[in-house]
Each structure stands twice: as C-alpha cells, then as structure tokens.
Amino acid sequence: MTIRVIWITLTYLSDDTKSSSLIRYAIRIGGVAGDGLQSTGSLLQKYFNRLGYYVVGHPGTQSTIRGGHVWQHVEISSQEIFSFDRPLNFLIALSEETLEVHLRDMKENSYVLINADKVKIEKFHQELIQRKIKVLSFPLSKLSREIDVKRAVLANTIAIGALITLLGIPMEGYIDTLRKRFGGREKLLDMNLKALDLGKTYLRENYLDAFVSVTPATLEGMKAIVISGNEMIALGATASGLKFLAQYPITPASSILTYLSNKASRYGIVVRQAEDELAAITMCIGAAYTGVRVMTASSGPGISLMSEAFGYAGMTETPIVIVDSMRAGPSTGIPTKMEQADLYSIMFMSHGEAPRAILAPRSIKEAFDVTVKAFNIADKYQLPVVILSDFALSEQTASIDEFELDVEINRGKIWTKATDEHPKYKRYELTEDGISPRAFPGTKDAEYILVGAEHDEDSHSLSGNRAGLPESWDLREKMFKKRFRKMELLRDEMDGPELYGVKNADYTVLCWGSTQGAVREAIDGLNQENSTSWNMLSFVDLFPFPFEKFLPFIKNIKTSIMFEVNYTGQLENLIHHHTDWKPTHSIRPLHGETPTPSSITLEITELLNQEENQ
Amino acid sequence: MTETKKKINIKLFKGSVKPNWCPGCGDYGLLSATTKVLAQMGYEPHNTLIISGIGCSSSFPHWTTAYGIHMLHGRALPAAMGAKMVNPSLNVVVVGGDGDGYGIGAGHFIHAARRNLDVTYLVMNNQIYGLTLGQSSPSSQIGHITLTTPEGVDERPINPIALALGAGASFVARGFTGDTKHLAGLVQQAFEHTGFSFIDVLSPCVTFNKLNTYDWFRERVYKLDDENHDSTDIGQAFVRGQEWGERIPLGIYYQSKMFALHQTDPTSRDRIPINEPLGFKKQNISYESVFNDFK
Numbered sequence A: 001m002t003i004r005v006i007w008i009t010l011t012y013l014s015d016d017t018k019s020s021s022l023i024r025y026a027i028r029i030g031g032v033a034g035d036g037l038q039s040t041g042s043l044l045q046k047y048f049n050r051l052g053y054y055v056v057g058h059p060g061t062q063s064t065i066r067g068g069h070v071w072q073h074v075e076i077s078s079q080e081i082f083s084f085d086r087p088l089n090f091l092i093a094l095s096e097e098t099l100e101v102h103l104r105d106m107k108e109n110s111y112v113l114i115n116a117d118k119v120k121i122e123k124f125h126q127e128l129i130q131r132k133i134k135v136l137s138f139p140l141s142k143l144s145r146e147i148d149v150k151r152a153v154l155a156n157t158i159a160i161g162a163l164i165t166l167l168g169i170p171m172e173g174y175i176d177t178l179r180k181r182f183g184g185r186e187k188l189l190d191m192n193l194k195a196l197d198l199g200k201t202y203l204r205e206n207y208l209d210a211f212v213s214v215t216p217a218t219l220e221g222m223k224a225i226v227i228s229g230n231e232m233i234a235l236g237a238t239a240s241g242l243k244f245l246a247q248y249p250i251t252p253a254s255s256i257l258t259y260l261s262n263k264a265s266r267y268g269i270v271v272r273q274a275e276d277e278l279a280a281i282t283m284c285i286g287a288a289y290t291g292v293r294v295m296t297a298s299s300g301p302g303i304s305l306m307s308e309a310f311g312y313a314g315m316t317e318t319p320i321v322i323v324d325s326m327r328a329g330p331s332t333g334i335p336t337k338m339e340q341a342d343l344y345s346i347m348f349m350s351h352g353e354a355p356r357a358i359l360a361p362r363s364i365k366e367a368f369d370v371t372v373k374a375f376n377i378a379d380k381y382q383l384p385v386v387i388l389s390d391f392a393l394s395e396q397t398a399s400i401d402e403f404e405l406d407v408e409i410n411r412g413k414i415w416t417k418a419t420d421e422h423p424k425y426k427r428y429e430l431t432e433d434g435i436s437p438r439a440f441p442g443t444k445d446a447e448y449i450l451v452g453a454e455h456d457e458d459s460h461s462l463s464g465n466r467a468g469l470p471e472s473w474d475l476r477e478k479m480f481k482k483r484f485r486k487m488e489l490l491r492d493e494m495d496g497p498e499l500y501g502v503k504n505a506d507y508t509v510l511c512w513g514s515t516q517g518a519v520r521e522a523i524d525g526l527n528q529e530n531s532t533s534w535n536m537l538s539f540v541d542l543f544p545f546p547f548e549k550f551l552p553f554i555k556n557i558k559t560s561i562m563f564e565v566n567y568t569g570q571l572e573n574l575i576h577h578h579t580d581w582k583p584t585h586s587i588r589p590l591h592g593e594t595p596t597p598s599s600i601t602l603e604i605t606e607l608l609n610q611e612e613n614q
Numbered sequence B: 001m002t003e004t005k006k007k008i009n010i011k012l013f014k015g016s017v018k019p020n021w022c023p024g025c026g027d028y029g030l031l032s033a034t035t036k037v038l039a040q041m042g043y044e045p046h047n048t049l050i051i052s053g054i055g056c057s058s059s060f061p062h063w064t065t066a067y068g069i070h071m072l073h074g075r076a077l078p079a080a081m082g083a084k085m086v087n088p089s090l091n092v093v094v095v096g097g098d099g100d101g102y103g104i105g106a107g108h109f110i111h112a113a114r115r116n117l118d119v120t121y122l123v124m125n126n127q128i129y130g131l132t133l134g135q136s137s138p139s140s141q142i143g144h145i146t147l148t149t150p151e152g153v154d155e156r157p158i159n160p161i162a163l164a165l166g167a168g169a170s171f172v173a174r175g176f177t178g179d180t181k182h183l184a185g186l187v188q189q190a191f192e193h194t195g196f197s198f199i200d201v202l203s204p205c206v207t208f209n210k211l212n213t214y215d216w217f218r219e220r221v222y223k224l225d226d227e228n229h230d231s232t233d234i235g236q237a238f239v240r241g242q243e244w245g246e247r248i249p250l251g252i253y254y255q256s257k258m259f260a261l262h263q264t265d266p267t268s269r270d271r272i273p274i275n276e277p278l279g280f281k282k283q284n285i286s287y288e289s290v291f292n293d294f295k
C-alpha cells in the first residue's frame, strides 16, 4: 500500500518561539540522588498550582539513594495539559551530567542555570551558542554556604528564587508554599526565605535583562490539587471503603503504602507492611474473607510472587484489588522505567483457569474512578481485579480540580440471615448469573470453609475422598461454568475504547493505559501541522476484553497504528484474538523512557517515512 | 438475680464430615482436644475462625463447625493476620503441619511471632510430609530414611521452640497427641493468652514415620511443670528448648505479657474495622482536609 509523505515538525505545540509569551513552560532540575530534587519539584508544583497554572510533574529516577543522576521535570501551562514533554525551557543543572543528558532536550532561547561550583561549562560552550541557549551561571554551593554551611540543598531554593524572578511571577506564593512545608520549623523556613531572596538578587545583579514572559494562569488558585497516580489510587480506594492494605515496598508501587500508612488511623484503614508479596496478598484474602474491602499493590517481581494466591482468589471467588504498577521487566528489568508488558502475565497469572478483571487507567484523573470501579467489580463478581498502572502513571503528578469523593459502593450479594430466597446458606450456590452470596464470620448459620480445592455448593472439598467419584465430575463442570458465567456478565460492564480527535480520520492511533495523554497531544499536533487527519482510540477496560464495543469502530478505521510499550504487542494480540482485526502498523518503543508527544510524533513520522521509501 | 449457666454442648465444634485421616493418626488427638476446649470455653462456631495451610493436618478446619480458611501451602498465618486485624473479635486458630509451617511457610511463622499477632498457632509436627506420601520434612531427624533421603536425613532439623523464642513469640509450648488431656490444657492456656501463642504438637504419622512413633515419644517426654520450670524466664526457656532426643519437655516453655498487634495498630486498636462505615463522607472526613495535603 502507499502512504502519502507527511511532514511533521517536532514543535507541534503552539510554537513558543513565535509568540511573545509562552503558553507552556517546561522546567527540569537535574543533579545527583540526595540533592533533594523530589522535594524541590513537589514544592515548585504546589507553587504553580497555587498560582492557577496547570501542572505536570515527572520524576526521572534511578535505583540509587546517593549519587547517580536523577532529575525532576515540572511543566506548567495556562491550558490543560495531558502529558509531560521533553523540550525544555529552563534547566537547572546541579551536576555536569545534567547537561550531558538533558542539553539535547532544550529549546532555542531557553535558559540553563548551572551551579558554577560543580559544572564546568566550557566543553558545552559551542553547542550552547549554536543552539542559542542562554546560561545563568550561579555559584550555588558558595551562595548556599553563605546562608548555612551544612545545608547544600538550599542551592535548590536559590535556583528557584532566580527562576521565579526570571518569569516575573509573584514570589509570595512560593513563600506560602514554603511556610506550609516548614510549618513550625522557623529556622528552616528562615533559611529558605533567605535563599529565595538571594536567588532573586543574584539574578538581577548579574543578568539584568534576563526575562521570560509566560501566559498568565487561567485557573483560580488553590482550587486544584497536585497529586500522583498512586495517591489518586489510594484516594479512590479510601473512597471505596478500603479497610485493609497489605503491601511490600517496591518501586513504583511503594508510595501507595507510604501515603496510606500516614493516613491509616484517620482513614480507618488497617495498613500493614507484609514480609513479602505472598504474605501481602494472602493477608488480603484473609481480610476479604472476613468481610472488608482489601487492596495490595506491587510491581513486576512482587506481582509474580503473588501468582499462586491470585489463582486462589479466583477459585474461591474472593474479591481483592491488586495494583500492578508496571515497570520495565522481565525480572529486575529497569525498575525505575515504565513498560506496558504485564497484560499477558496478569491475563494468565497462576495455573489453571480462573476469572479476573484488568483495568488500565489512562490518566491520573481517571485513576480515581477506575479504582472505584475496580472495588465494585471485585465485590459484585467476586474475583481479583488488577489495576494496571505503570511507573509513569504512578509516579507522575498533575494538577487536578477538586472532585467528588463520595462514590457509589456496591458490595454485591451478601447473606446475613435466612430469607425465602436463600433459606439455607450455600457459599457457592449454583445461581443463574454464577454469583453466589457471600457471608462473613460472625454471621450465624453460615459457617463454611473457604477452600482452594474444587468444591460443592457448601464449599466442601472435592479433592480428598470425593475426587474421581462420578458426583464430582458433574459438580466440577458446573462450578467451572458458574465461575466463567460471571466473566460474560462482567464483559458487558467493561467500557469500550474512547474515540478522540477527528471522526473518520485518515489515521487512527490505538493505545491503552497511561500513554493516552501523550498520544492525545501527539494527535493534536499532527492534526494541526498536517493535511492528514488523525484520531485516537484509547482503552481503559482490558479484560475481559469488551470486543463487542470495539467492533463498531473497525469500519471507520483507515490506516491504523497500534501504540503500546512492549515487545510482543499484547493488546494488539488480544484484540486480534477476539475480532480478527489487525492494525496497519505497530509502534512498540522499548527504550524505557516514558513516551511523550514528541517521542511519539517522531516515531510515527519515521514509521510513515519508512513506509513511503519502501 | 438468677443466672442459669448455659449447658455446654461438648460436641458444638465437631463437624459432620468424618476426617479422612489414617486410623491412629496423631492429628485426631489435637482435633478432639481443640474442639472440646473451644466448646468448654464458650466460643461459638460463628465467631471462631480456623485457618490452615495444605497437608493431611491442614484438613483440620473441614472437620469442625466453625468458619475456616483452607489456605495455600504455607500461607495460613498471613491469611490469619488479615482476618484478625479487621475483626479482632474473632477467635482465630491457625493449624497445619511441620512442612507447612516450618518449611514453605517458615518465613511467615517468624513474622507472626515477632508481630505478636493474637492467634493460636498449632503445628501438628509429625516430622514427615504426610499428604505427599513420605518425604523428609524440615523437622525430620538426622539419619531418618525417607522417600527423599535414602541414606538418611543429612540436614539438621529445625528447632521450632528455639525458633519461636528467637522470633519473639509471647507463648511457646509443646504438646503431644498421645496425652490429649495435657494437650487440651495447653490449648486452653493458648486460647486464654493474648498475643501469639504457639504450640508445637508432636503428632505421630503412623503411616509414613516409623521412627518417631507414639512409643518413641512416650519413652522420652516429660512435663516441664514437674521440674520447676519458670516459664517467665526466657533464658530457662532457651535451655529447655535445646532438649531433644533422650528427653523431650512438654508444657509451656515461655509466656510473657505484651501488647498484641491489634492492640497497637493505629486503626484496629480502637475500633473493629469490619463494623466501620465506608468512604470519606460516612467516616466524617472533610474533603478539605483530604485535599489540603496536595496543595
């Protein structure tokens, strides 16, 4: 087939260099682990949010506590943004490596503020001049020592003082943010305020004409919050009535545990750090059996460990919610990088065949609703539900308007006493919809034994002395069908893909989970810059796959590109399995870095140019 | 005021399904002792939860009338932790074999002990893998010829008493199913104890362990109570815990009073989570306070 040559530039967003003030402004601070970048990044985001800007934050981490290169990306805009992007307007380089890694991402006319005490700028001179990048050289270490000899992190605040001055936006908001952060610790607060002021003065004294204009904020300050995907999941779980969380620390799932540990008593949740992930999931099963809503969270290695108990939850029809914050695998992989490669392993996790559901939130905002849905599905259909997040979604932060925290809770069928319909309690009563009532310890006349062995309606095991007896053959089949009847019902409740962009477009990009925001912005750019038209189909509910809701889209898809971050094309294959449909092209980036609008646009351009040249 | 004492139905916890254990299996002794003590102490099946792993011994819950979880091999204790922490009003009993508890589940054993989880853990220790037909177990004796050790076991057996003591268990005892009366007394004291109560129950497998038989034990066991043992002294407990072979002590090695996990947990120490309302609104948590953390 032939494809028209399309021409795409990387500056697909409203081109900053042409207009006098910037709509979107990207800041990055790079240094070594231990430089306190995460904290600075978080303060900066809260500050911009206070001013009423849309904010997105993205951490660039390595598995190191000290040393090693880390960075924090903060992006602001006066219009809603759906992803972070690489092109930088302002770079704070606390280490030389920061320039080596991030210089390539800088835009023309951007600024780099270096810690002159640590960064030798000479070798970058040529490139900086060529690319019209302006250097602000600050002796940050020396300046911070002037305030306090022991607090090197004050360098960050000095740099922020300079940044805020450069942008000509009010400093007060940052002072308030610091005040909230260091509430009560007057000495710390005082030092930071001094640092802020020093940054301002140093910039004005040495770079009199340095100035950048950004479009004023459009939101009402303090109406929005800055929150990460993991925190959003934690809020969704609490709103859903979570009462028990057991987890073993692992990047990038840990922050669910740390956030809820600090809220445990207040939010009424028993939060325990388990000795391993097998313990975490089996603790959850014990608590779920006892009658509460439960959750555990982990990433690749821990999820693999949970496998046996995952099957047990499916077999015993025990509702549990599991967050798999996917990181690059297999095995230890790249722990601090994202990937979308666990769909298969969750679909097939554990031996034998047991029901399950898989949902993949597409944005931090959506993570709340998806979590609520996960809990309701778990209780209604009595099975394990996996929320597929990933490093990018879990650890990224964004500003989001305050939202309703009161949600609908459906705990499914529960037996509390004999009724006409259920005179005698049977845990696995063979019902038409396959769903039988649950009863919790403490309920009289409902005592039963939860068992991972195949069982009869009363939950008596068919594995021991009844294995192989003719009565068991029939029961085994009935129980199997009962468990899978639930899956067909559940499939109806799964949402189909969402269409974004031009209807009947020339090109359709399909994606799932966290890459949605970046794909969406890439599509916007492509539609702006080209004669071709583009749209996107993004999936959130993945399993049981709602193929009937996808079928109607097929006839309108012309040239399609399936975009997912894995090697084997996992969703592509799942779709094909159910519909026979295959995309024209597939893009499966494996570099480990979170896809951004620029990287996606570039990949699409290269792919189509390649096609053209063939 | 007159209060008629409720008549105790000693068979209240005896299930309708007959155990499928071999005739003579030691586990019968613990089953009858436990069900009797539960009834005598006034527990009721609906507020009793018996949790097991996998093995002959782990079928135990099926032979009772209580609530139960027949968990995965080795994972009974974490399931018990989940259950107890969200409903501390339940009497939670954990049972299983030596393979289940000292082998595949050993990691959970020490953590349940150090957490002082308020459950009673009864290990039917037959020093062999029964259900899988006779392989060696982590508690098999040196030299024991089993299916997997044709030249005899050459790994030193685990010492469950010392292990439990080392892990910080607050109640450590050993019983013998050949003396159910004494065993029942231990089980009762374990139930009365607040915190992690552990009993290593010597429970002969008459089918696969021809070495550690009822007679073998009868020749060796003695009662700590008869020898002036001070069960509040952890030093003495460790010394007695080293005894095995010629003389095997039965009774409470060590007992101490300390807070159980649900009494210190920030949430379950002052409420029963399963009875609490769900969500922010019903728990009277202001939205403002929730959102303020993120500003």
Ligand SMILES: Cc1ncc(C[n+]2csc(CCOP(=O)(O)OP(=O)(O)O)c2C)c(N)n1
Pocket (backbone or CB within 6 Å): B054, B055, B056, B057, B058, B073, B096, B097, B098, B099, B100, B101, B124, B126, B128, B129, B130, B131, B132, B137
């Ligand atoms: C993960 C796993 N591995 C292996 C088994 C097989 N298996 C079942 S019971 C058992 C050992 C049981 O020995 P023990 O716990 O001492 O109990 P007993 O049968 O002697 O009472 C094994 C290895 C299993 N069920 N699950």
Ligand code: SF4
Pocket (backbone or CB within 6 Å): B020, B021, B022, B024, B025, B026, B027, B056, B057, B126, B130, B131, B204, B205, B206, B207, B208
């Ligand atoms: S094989 Fe041994 S442990 Fe199993 S039931 Fe028979 S005697 Fe008991």
